[in-house]
Amino acid sequence: MSYEVVDGLAKREILIRDEEETDPRYGKPPEQRNIKELFKLGVINLDKPIGPSSHEVTAWLKRILEVEKIAHAGTLEGLSPGKS
Numbered sequence: 823m824s825y826e827v828v829d830g831l832a833k834r835e836i837l838i839r840d841e842e843e844t845d846p847r848y849g850k851p852p853e854q855r856n857i858k859e860l861f862k863l864g865v866i867n868l869d870k871p872i873g874p875s876s877h878e879v880t881a882w883l884k885r886i887l888e889v890e891k892i893a894h895a896g897t898l899e900g901l902s903p904g905k906s
């Protein structure tokens with residue numbers, strides 16, 4: 823990446839490697855995916871309230887979305903007693 827300094831500020835030059843379209847055999851942009859593809863390939867960002875457990879929330883989502891597999895990464899737990 824190259825830099826040009828103008829008035830004391832570094833100005834970055836953006837380099838674009840390629841302008842080719844993605845081969846449809848290898849996927850498509852998210853905005854062109856149908857709901858089934860979004861659920862299969864996507865992520866749900868969930869701010870879980872204090873109360874239900876992570877296990878309960880994933881079970882609810884599995885039932886609501888009618889999917890066979892669902893998982894969570896990290897913790898869905900809110901602030902535990904004594905922690906800030």
